[in-house]
């Protein structure tokens with residue numbers, strides 16, 4: 001049944017009186033009466049003149065708004081946690097990427113209280129974080145690693161986003177290539193990589209060669225043909241041609257074609 005405006009039902013009056021009485025009692029006894037449990041006592045950087053939630057035990061209204069406060073509980077929380085407010089407004093930082101624009105920001109969806117001085121305040125897990133919203137998806141070699149391996153400074157603060165910002169050039173090709181690793185590499189794995197630059201005339205797909213290491217076992221700055229053309233055998237075969245110094249293979253076989261060396265000599 002709808003109560004006509006201006007007319008207050010006796011039941012409502014009773015309810016208001018009862019609430020006022022209980023709230024009064026609660027205030028008189030330091031708020032403990034209605035508290036469903038102790039507040040979190042883990043202290044950190046002071047905010048709003050307290051260094052932990054437990055210090056607010058006598059000031060329930062720091063978190064619990066009056067019914068006519070349109071900003072509700074989140075408004076209370078953000079009065080102290082101003083950085084969360086900023087994150088949500090700018091769609092950056094942890095909460096900025098946890099929540100879609102316009103999504104329900106109610107802190108109590110993911111945070112709790114009154115579970116004792118040492119209980120965690122966070123219910124939500126970071127597993128569902130849509131990291132791709134930063135423009136840097138966590139795929140390939142980045143999928144299974146801890147946040148802290150990349151976010152080494154303050155919690156989830158901005159970090160380098162270029163590959164070279166986090167990964168050093170390997171000895172294998174140090175000094176040879178430009179620093180834009182992503183032009184040749186993907187996050188799935190370092191090897192294989194693409195090689196969009198001009199290779200010397202000796203073809204990388206010579207016969208059954210399939211990886212760079214077939215001819216560059218240690219680093220790209222040096223080559224060796226030994227993995228397929230056994231050194232002892234080569235010494236013998238070249239001796240038959242009257243050749244004893246065979247160190248400069250590519251000098252006599254610049255493209256590895258049959259009879260090329262003889263044609264050149």
Ligand code: HEC
Pocket residue numbers: 026030031032033034035036039053056057058059060061062063064108111112113114
């Ligand atoms: C630091 C913020 C904070 C302070 C201070 C605080 N509360 Fe809470 N309170 C919460 C949050 C958050 C919840 C919601 C917990 C949940 O849903 O898991 C809650 C829930 C409650 C509930 C249960 C409401 C429900 O929906 O189940 C009551 C009752 C309550 N608080 C009373 C108090 C009283 C009394 C005080 C003062 C002694 C107090 N609270 C101080 C944050 C606070």
Ligand code: HEC
Pocket residue numbers: 042043044045046047048049050051052053056062063073076077078079080081107108111112121122
């Ligand atoms: C009066 C200021 C104040 C209010 C209001 C307040 N907090 Fe806090 N909060 C703090 C302080 C101080 C700490 C402890 C300092 C720290 O951890 O950096 C803290 C810690 C936290 C932490 C843990 C931070 C961490 O580093 O793990 C969470 C989560 C949190 N508050 C959420 C809330 C939520 C949700 C509300 C509203 C229900 C709320 N706070 C209301 C001051 C406040």
Ligand code: HEC
Pocket residue numbers: 092093094095097126127129131134136138142145146147148149150151156157158159160161
């Ligand atoms: C492989 C490295 C890597 C890992 C692992 C990683 N991140 Fe990131 N994160 C980045 C990069 C790169 C950016 C983008 C930085 C930028 O845009 O300046 C970023 C951005 C962010 C941002 C936005 C920062 C801002 O200020 O806008 C948050 C929040 C974040 N990461 C949280 C996490 C969390 C939580 C985890 C663990 C679940 C995680 N990241 C794991 C590399 C990583």
Ligand code: HEC
Pocket residue numbers: 074077078081084094095098099104105106107108109110111122124125126155
């Ligand atoms: C969708 C879930 C979600 C919502 C909604 C949410 N948070 Fe969080 N919050 C998290 C997660 C997840 C963490 C990270 C916990 C961790 O690092 O393990 C976090 C961390 C925090 C921290 C610790 C500091 C930090 O940045 O890591 C504070 C303070 C905090 N939240 C306050 C709030 C406040 C205030 C609100 C409401 C305005 C809110 N959160 C809404 C999920 C949420």
Ligand code: HEC
Pocket residue numbers: 140141142145149150151159160161162163164165166167181182185186187188189190
């Ligand atoms: C914010 C730092 C950061 C950025 C930016 C970053 N990485 Fe990583 N990456 C890591 C960390 C940390 C690991 C895990 C530890 C390791 O293997 O070095 C990793 C691992 C990898 C792996 C797996 C290595 C293995 O042995 O399994 C590959 C491949 C990789 N990254 C490629 C890239 C590429 C390509 C880029 C640029 C598109 C890039 N990374 C950008 C931090 C970063």
Ligand code: HEC
Pocket residue numbers: 163164167168169170172173177178179180181182183184185190191192193194195196197211212213
């Ligand atoms: C011009 C293309 C190119 C660029 C730019 C490039 N790489 Fe490479 N990288 C390669 C090729 C090709 C290989 C060898 C792949 C193979 O063995 O099949 C390689 C191999 C690697 C390896 C594996 C080395 C080993 O020991 O097997 C790592 C790690 C690596 N690169 C990291 C990087 C990083 C970090 C950057 C940026 C600082 C970068 N690369 C820039 C082409 C490139």
Ligand code: HEC
Pocket residue numbers: 176195199200201202203204205206209210211212213214215216220221222223250
């Ligand atoms: C079948 C043999 C062979 C294969 C496979 C091969 N290379 Fe080479 N590479 C050579 C030879 C021979 C030279 C030296 C040519 C010369 O000095 O005239 C060379 C030279 C180079 C150089 C020049 C080094 C310098 O110091 O300037 C680069 C860079 C290079 N190779 C990259 C690669 C990459 C990347 C791969 C894999 C995609 C690869 N090579 C696969 C035979 C090979």
Ligand code: HEC
Pocket residue numbers: 202206207208209210214215223224225226227228229249250253256257258259
């Ligand atoms: C992955 C194996 C492999 C590597 C590495 C390799 N080769 Fe070959 N090469 C072959 C095969 C297989 C043939 C064709 C059969 C044969 O004659 O041995 C061949 C043929 C040749 C021929 C022509 C011989 C003929 O009579 O057909 C020359 C010259 C040659 N290689 C030189 C080189 C040089 C120089 C290098 C090092 C820069 C090199 N090869 C590295 C596998 C390789």
Ligand code: HEC
Pocket residue numbers: 225229234237238241243245246247248249250251252253257258259260261262263265
């Ligand atoms: C001074 C020049 C010279 C050098 C250095 C040299 N070769 Fe040769 N090589 C020749 C000539 C000449 C022949 C015979 C004609 C031909 O196949 O072109 C030959 C033949 C070959 C053949 C074919 C052999 C056969 O009959 O099956 C291979 C394979 C070969 N060389 C590989 C190499 C490798 C690998 C090196 C370095 C370890 C090397 N050569 C160094 C000149 C040279």
